[in-house]
Amino acid sequence: MTLRHKDETSTCRLVGDVLARIGDKWTVFVVRLLADRPMRFNEMKRSIDGISQRMLTLTLRGLERDGLVTRTVFPTVPPRVDYELTDLGQTLIHMLQGLGTWAIEHQPTIFAARAAYDARE
Amino acid sequence: MTLRHKDETSTCRLVGDVLARIGDKWTVFVVRLLADRPMRFNEMKRSIDGISQRMLTLTLRGLERDGLVTRTVFPTVPPRVDYELTDLGQTLIHMLQGLGTWAIEHQPTIFAARAAYDARE
DNA sequence: CAGAATCCCGGAAGATACTG
């Protein structure tokens, strides 16, 4: 089916928004981690090498705001907070798997192209 | 199948690399444009609302470096340069269509979640 | 434990001017 120009660009903007959400530095790692099971804050922090607590917080807040992750507070001492993927968040995993498959499949070609380009000039 | 931790994180890094390439501000628009047919520089610049010639140049250079786009110079006066997707670049389109489908399908849910979250506090 | 608040820096991206 053929789309009108306006629809094409608005779809591009939509895709751009999605990429802005999952395309940042840490979201992929967080989602991949929560794909297995719910997790606590510091547990995730320890699991993701190099992430600061600030960025973990911001990443989780963003995902929570978009309804991709739920945040559950247990009023205990010390406090405990669980993060979990929502149903919507689960659907993200399939997309990321698609990206992973593409990446693994074409990585050698891309690396070769880069090397050739860089060797040029 | 279950992966070892090391493989999981390296796959995450690969996905991160892919997202760094296609997840920037303009790549999606450029690729979508070239999906239809080869195009000239200024033709693309006019078609993508808001892009600067600098960013169009940088975006195209990046895509060319990774072997996703070819650059063909015609030694005429005035000069003419055509940009075209490679076979590898074509495979990107399918992925972007997948992202587009996901985005269109879940956009209402995400917007609702955002509104609810923002209304909260 | 799970964060909030603050400071700071480098790189991404816009605006503008110039060129083969």
Next chain:
DNA sequence: CAGTATCTTCCGGGATTCTG
């Protein structure tokens, strides 16, 4: 027409410190 060069601005993200 298709860029390059330069300047500047803006923001993502790191390090550190403080708190319920």
